[in-house]
Amino acid sequence: MKVRRYRRSDLESVRELHHVCLTQVGLAPGDGVYYEDDFPRIEEIYFADRGDFLVGEVAGGRIVAMGGIRRAGPEIAEMCRMRVHPEFQRRGFGDRMVAELERRAVELGYARLCGDTTLNQPAALELYRKYGWHEVRREQRGGCVVIYGEKNLFSDTPTMAK
Numbered sequence: 001m002k003v004r005r006y007r008r009s010d011l012e013s014v015r016e017l018h019h020v021c022l023t024q025v026g027l028a029p030g031d032g033v034y035y036e037d038d039f040p041r042i043e044e045i046y047f048a049d050r051g052d053f054l055v056g057e058v059a060g061g062r063i064v065a066m067g068g069i070r071r072a073g074p075e076i077a078e079m080c081r082m083r084v085h086p087e088f089q090r091r092g093f094g095d096r097m098v099a100e101l102e103r104r105a106v107e108l109g110y111a112r113l114c115g116d117t118t119l120n121q122p123a124a125l126e127l128y129r130k131y132g133w134h135e136v137r138r139e140q141r142g143g144c145v146v147i148y149g150e151k152n153l154f155s156d157t158p159t160m161a162k
Contacts, residue, residue: 001057001058001065003065004057011040011042014063015036017085018083021083021084024086026120027118027144049071052104054104058088064088064093065096068081069101069110069113075110075111076111076112078113079113080115084097094124101113102151102153110153113153114148114149115128115149117146118145118147119145125147128149128151
């Protein structure tokens with residue numbers, strides 16, 4: 001998989017990947033968790049405000065992974081939109097995206113990452129634990145348990161609870 005920066009021409013592929021991945025774990029529009037209003041404004045929300053948005057593509061240019069980091073504070077970035085197409089999961093693509101996003105966060109001057117996922121997404125929870133994220137709180141939203149986590153980019157921390 002080749003990881004590169006998002007281009008405007010990627011919009012429909014990114015939106016489709018988002019839909020496929022959330023459908024896989026039972027999330028849907030209107031559930032209070034699912035949202036996609038940032039996709040038409042990736043340049044504004046991510047690039048223009050000290051963030052980044054990356055895609056992973058395989059031979060033939062098919063986008064099979066994505067993830068973004070966006071400014072959440074002077075030293076904090078939110079990692080979001082982590083997706084790997086179900087056909088390509090368990091091949092290390094999620095690891096690669098997390099590593100690249102963490103590297104970019106450091107390059108952009110962030111000291112900490114935050115983010116969230118749901119109990120519906122056990123692969124995401126496992127991936128974040130592997131990379132040293134720790135849970136800071138849980139919240140019931142739209143019939144789902146949302147887990148909020150964070151990671152200090154410059155020291156080891158306890159991992160997210162199971």
